[in-house]
Amino acid sequence: MSSSSVGDGTGTAATPASATDLHQSHFHPHDPTPAPATTESASPPPASDSGARKRTPSDFVFGRVLGEGSYSTVLHATERDPAAPNQYAVKILDKRHIIKEKKTKYVAIEKDVLNALDHPLVVKLYYTFQDAQSLYFVLELARDGDLLGFVRKLGCFTEDAARFYVAEIIIAVEYVHSKGIVHRDLKPENILLDENMHIKLTDFGTAKILDSDSADASTPPSEKRNSFVGTAEYCSPELLNDRAASKSSDVWAIGCILYHLLAGKPPFKGVNEYQTFQKIIKLEYEFPDGFPSAARDLVSAVLVLDAAKRPSLADIRAHAFFAGFHWTDVHLRPAPDLRPFLPAASAHDIGDLTSEMDALTTTGTGQFHGDVDAAIRDPFENILATRGEVEEREEKEKEAVVAADPELEKRLHAQTSHPLRHLVLPTEVIVMDGTVVKRKGLFSKKRGLILTDLPRLLFFDEKTLVAKSEIPWSDRLKVELKGSSSKHMFVHTPKRTYYLEAVNNDVRKWADAISALLHKDREIPSP
Ligand SMILES: Nc1ncnc2c1ncn2[C@@H]1O[C@H](COP(=O)(O)OP(=O)(O)OP(=O)(O)O)[C@@H](O)[C@H]1O
Numbered sequence: 001m002s003s004s005s006v007g008d009g010t011g012t013a014a015t016p017a018s019a020t021d022l023h024q025s026h027f028h029p030h031d032p033t034p035a036p037a038t039t040e041s042a043s044p045p046p047a048s049d050s051g052a053r054k055r056t057p058s059d060f061v062f063g064r065v066l067g068e069g070s071y072s073t074v075l076h077a078t079e080r081d082p083a084a085p086n087q088y089a090v091k092i093l094d095k096r097h098i099i100k101e102k103k104t105k106y107v108a109i110e111k112d113v114l115n116a117l118d119h120p121l122v123v124k125l126y127y128t129f130q131d132a133q134s135l136y137f138v139l140e141l142a143r144d145g146d147l148l149g150f151v152r153k154l155g156c157f158t159e160d161a162a163r164f165y166v167a168e169i170i171i172a173v174e175y176v177h178s179k180g181i182v183h184r185d186l187k188p189e190n191i192l193l194d195e196n197m198h199i200k201l202t203d204f205g206t207a208k209i210l211d212s213d214s215a216d217a218s219t220p221p222s223e224k225r226n227s228f229v230g231t232a233e234y235c236s237p238e239l240l241n242d243r244a245a246s247k248s249s250d251v252w253a254i255g256c257i258l259y260h261l262l263a264g265k266p267p268f269k270g271v272n273e274y275q276t277f278q279k280i281i282k283l284e285y286e287f288p289d290g291f292p293s294a295a296r297d298l299v300s301a302v303l304v305l306d307a308a309k310r311p312s313l314a315d316i317r318a319h320a321f322f323a324g325f326h327w328t329d330v331h332l333r334p335a336p337d338l339r340p341f342l343p344a345a346s347a348h349d350i351g352d353l354t355s356e357m358d359a360l361t362t363t364g365t366g367q368f369h370g371d372v373d374a375a376i377r378d379p380f381e382n383i384l385a386t387r388g389e390v391e392e393r394e395e396k397e398k399e400a401v402v403a404a405d406p407e408l409e410k411r412l413h414a415q416t417s418h419p420l421r422h423l424v425l426p427t428e429v430i431v432m433d434g435t436v437v438k439r440k441g442l443f444s445k446k447r448g449l450i451l452t453d454l455p456r457l458l459f460f461d462e463k464t465l466v467a468k469s470e471i472p473w474s475d476r477l478k479v480e481l482k483g484s485s486s487k488h489m490f491v492h493t494p495k496r497t498y499y500l501e502a503v504n505n506d507v508r509k510w511a512d513a514i515s516a517l518l519h520k521d522r523e524i525p526s527p
Pocket residue numbers: 066067068069070071072074089091123139140141142143189192202203205
């Protein structure tokens with residue numbers, strides 16, 4: 001089937017076709033309450049449920065928001081039927097927004113593609129229907145988030161875990177390709193995870209349905225021109241150079257995902273999309289120390305600029321990286337434990353990458369792959385107030401706080417000439433400071449670390465004495481010493497595990513000081 005046959009938003013897809021829809025539209029993507037159904041699409045029921053009656057929004061009890069897409073909100077939903085209270089993820093798309101942004105084509109593609117697919121590792125579309133405002137896609141529920149969330153949290157995966165997840169991706173993509181479909185936007189965010197931690201490939205809105213005569217990976221890109229460019233970091237060079245995608249563009253993305261799972265960041269990542277694209281077309285990437293050698297060989301074979309020279313998915317299966325891996329019934333086997341991959345520290349990988357990682361964490365545009373904590377400082381503080389105003393305000397706050405706590409005044413006084421005082425608030429006491437190596441995946445950098453009594457954990461650049469980022473403190477923060485080591489610890493936060501190596505302090509001192517503050521209450525003065 002050619003893309004144009006599904007690309008006009010009419011036909012059998014559950015897309016808005018009439019201007020009336022525009023006038024009736026009230027649904028806001030952030031409003032989780034669906035409006036009453038007024039119409040129903042002629043969508044086919046799922047293969048497993050043929051002949052079932054059509055559903056309406058009132059057949060479901062809608063729950064929490066599972067995620068937001070550019071044109072949709074995805075809600076948890078339970079079917080009202082007491083005999084079968086099945087749970088789903090319902091993607092609700094605002095018709096007016098879709099028409100306005102001319103995205104009907106993509107909605108139609110997503111529906112047609114999902115209807116054509118039925119595989120345990122691909123998210124299932126059970127029903128579609130619509131009301132005056134919205135389109136509803138009732139999808140198989142993936143309860144455990146997505147791969148990106150786990151890589152961010154852990155830093156990177158062990159080789160076994162990376163092998164397992166890349167194998168599942170290969171199996172799912174082989175199936176998708178066998179149906180004459182190229183995904184075109186493979187990335188860790190689009191790899192959802194079910195309650196057994198098996199993958200559910202999703203987001204087919206930008207998929208391409210190949211013509212039967214061009215459904216081969218070796219077809220020259222120029223024969224398959226299109227206007228879509230996927231997510232910057234996983235985008236293939238042929239998509240950038242010729243606006244062409246074939247099955248081997250998905251192979252490229254799988255190479256990027258394997259690299260990302262093992263290294264902790266994608267191979268091509270500039271400070272903005274333009275720079276990322278430049279790196280891709282120049283094939284500018286490198287392997288960090290500790291990158292497993294068989295995986296390195298496989299990634300090098302996949303990330304080649306000439307799409308025709310890339311291995312097929314069958315070639316990848318046969319690669320040494322998968323030696324001994326059993327490909328049958330992977331989706332029925334227990335998924336591997338996900339634990340951070342902890343390479344041995346080496347002096348070599350510290351420093352070279354520091355400036356690159358800083359750029360990632362502070363100035364990246366688009367998808368935020370850097371430290372979430374770097375984003376929480378208020379970038380406008382120094383613009384909104386002059387230095388004098390800030391100092392005056394801080395002095396007043398300090399007076400108020402120390403008046404209520406004379407002990408604090410003594411402690412602050414003792415730190416008047418501390419060289420790091422300018423990095424903390426006037427009312428904040430530095431409890432401990434030192435040098436750490438901060439690891440993220442296979443990348444690491446040396447940083448100063450300050451623990452304050454607020455409590456806060458702040459990273460700073462030891463050369464410039466400039467604050468860099470902060471570990472978000474909450475009562476869910478936990479410290480864990482790594483084995484019997486006197487050097488390494490994990491600081492676990494809900495979204496990320498920080499892997500720190502203490503350079504000039506016994507790590508137990510850090511752990512004890514942090515733990516003590518976790519159990520101590522102190523009111524945080526408002527800024
Ligand atoms: N089947 C599902 N189970 C659980 N959560 C889901 C499911 N489908 C989507 N989500 C959540 O909703 C978010 C948005 O969904 P999706 O990516 O399909 O929307 P989109 O509009 O296609 O997004 P994008 O703007 O990235 O193209 C996902 O990132 C995910 O967190």
